[in-house]
Amino acid sequence: MKPILAPLAALALLLSAVPAAARVTDKEAAQLGGTLTPVGAEKAGNKDGSIPPWTPGKQRGSLSGEFYTDPAVEADKPLLTITRANMAQYAPRLSEGHLKLLATHDSYKLLVYPSHRHSAWPEPIYAATRENAVRCELRGTDELYGCRLGFPFPIPKSGAEAIWNHKLKWRGESVTRYNNQMIVQPNGQFQLTKIIEDVRFVYASIRNPVTLEGGQSDYLHYMARTTAPPRLSGTTILVHDKVGTGSEGRAAWLYTPTLKRVRRAPTVCCDNPAEGTDGNQFYDQVDMYNGVLERYNWKLVGKREMILPYDPFRLISPKTRFADLARPKHLNQDLARYELHRVWVVEAELRAGETHAFKKRRFYLDEDGWAIAMIDNYDNRGQLVQFQEGHIGFGYNILATSAAPEVIYHFGSGRYFVTTLFNEDKPYDFTQDYRPDYFSAATVQKRATR
Template identity: 35%
Template sequence: MTRTTIKPPRLGLICLAVAALVGSSVVQAAASDAEAAALGKNLTPIGAEAAANQEGSIPAWTGGMTKAPAGWKPGHLDPFKDDKPLYSIDASNVDKYADKLSAGQIALIKAYQGYRMDVYPSRRSCPVPDFVAEQTKKNATAAKLGGDGWQLEKVFGAGIPFPIPKTGAEAMWNFKLRYTGLGRRAQIAALMPEKDGSYVENKQWAYEMYPFNDPAVTGPADVGSVEAKLLYDVLTPPSRAGEGYLVHTYVDKPQDAWIYFPGQRRVRRSPTFAYDNQVAGFDNLYFVDQINMFTGALDRYDYKLVGKKEMFVPYNSYKLIDKSQKFKDMLGPEYVDRDLIRYEPHRVWVVEATVKPDKRHSFAKRVFHFDEDSWALLQVDMYDAKGNLWRVQEGSLWAAPEVGACITYETQMYDLVARRYVVDNWTAEGEVLDLTAAKDGRITAANFTQSEMRRRGER
């Protein structure tokens, strides 16, 4: 199939202050005291615009979902189940809404018959714990990138590093260190649908720990500069059962990774489990650094902070984690059941990443879209070296009052050339979705070592 050249749409509603800042190659590394004073006032504690938009389609932020609704448990309750779609966007009216869509969203609507986006009332459900607000206020004037423009040199823990970002790399770090709780464990599935309606299923136990989300952390030295620790135990398919993957990502260097092979009973270092190397078992449809929307070092791209725009993004995606759902009913041959994805109008930060002249990556350009209320990455458009749109990835977001944050876990990735898609971190059929596992001691730092990985594989 020949790729169609699709360029990103012109941004609407760009913040003029941001545009002025990013127009120069030299920008201030941190916010001024006067800028930081706006946090918690006309800006939310982590830097979003607190007020409603002019049309009223995006309401004012009033603190988010800080208390659990009656009967709340992840996957067992949709707090907004009574909301009805305001309208749907499909091939018949996509041009009308193009200024609030990404190039990838437009391409999906035009490429697949019946693909639509149901737009619901906007619910600014993401809360911010007090200690995150406090640390973010400190970071605003003190956080600092290294001389290479991407390493995180100075930051206080458990807070957004750059709530008033001046560069694209700062926005990327806001995403990478956003607060989602100290750690979690879950039974997840990565699924690859086939044209005949069947699907390949990769089930895993997933354990994730985010050291910077500990309120006691005061800087990178407290956690050995570790950004995240990830551990995956493969359950299916049978040919890969027993495999294990351990990943440590850092704020100042590329990640480390190890793989356990059950047939050899050995843990081996895996320098290739990074960047655009393929994830095993996905027919070359899924790169390692697409895991969790983006994983790993920032060193291969230059990041431009384009600005902010209003956009329709996946939000309050409680239907995707509904334990009553079955994967076979959620997956279509070409795309996810459109009744399951709720889109809302929200303001997003836009960052354009282009490969550095002395580096390489299969994606020559990526365009990232970050939710202003949580810094979650909700939409990524990925381009090849000829400037053609290649892949489109969307995240999900839902508020979890037990950790006081919005969780971004489930992802969907569409390859417009292969005309196939992959979903990852789906939990609907999993028995466990435990967001407070690290806080309550069910996982600890000791779980994320090579020796523990070997012990788990041999038992």
């Protein structure tokens, strides 16, 4: 067995903070597909072999009706178990959130398995990413120019650039997602909300790619319809996400059965509680992080080897019921899987004059897929008050990496919130081909009242 714990010195951050910069040189871009994967990760494993070389997966499976599975990975046995008793030994490779969960709950543990690096993307994404490396430019935190289809910043120079890689990653052309959400009380009891989400990825579309050219350029259209519980059924949220700041960065509408009409919803933003979550998730915590970046100063801290939630086949299996997941204080950790991977560390500090429930956020992005795996959230006193955990999985059917489920731990109340669950529902349907006018206020009104 390869050792999974390296000396603390080897875990020092590899890059110091760097200011925002435009584009990379041709020499830097030439590393893509060479020493780096086509989207910017290091191809090689680490020195002791506990992180393997990149071995991209091959496309297989159906675009609809497909529950993700990988029998070879699922057959792995844990290498080790991290508990409160031995957490200090592994602390350099743990987030503050995981350390707090381990220190607080005797029942909490991390089962660490062999690491796998199968993340891969369609060839057009690779080609577009190579072009973006020397063409795409970020002005400020939210104005992108010259970016088309692929990851905008495969060799990031700033924290904001790394976050934009997460926001603009390829996830198929369009999708219908059956999203079940659990609010779990400290005693393990939970209430369930059921949502159907339709998404059109305007920017990351191989069929109809667009070039982002500053404010008002759409990159994603989203519609969410709540179907349960009855008191929320029929509530619909429509979002047009754009590059740009303030109101330019997002246009949103809300339909509620009580009003029976669609209205503009500027509050679908930032640290306002998301509909149907009873305050357990802010709007900018959907998909781990979304929306404008302008309220924060973003720092690219560097790269680090860390233990991440990864390959969550048991968590999302149709054999696993929602009741199997919910446990007092935390998710059922017998079903969760963790692996050692390299991450980009990004810190966001609230700007002077801006307001948000979180003064500081620390993001950990998987280097292979640019998906946010973990976030430590600190309040205005500097206390760690929330921890977000996104269980990273690879979809062989569409060649994309994203997080499901996502968990938000609330350290003050002892509650936790779980979203993007589909075990007892239908898997994602990537065969959709939505017309642009489907994501309009008129369509929402018509569907809601017919």
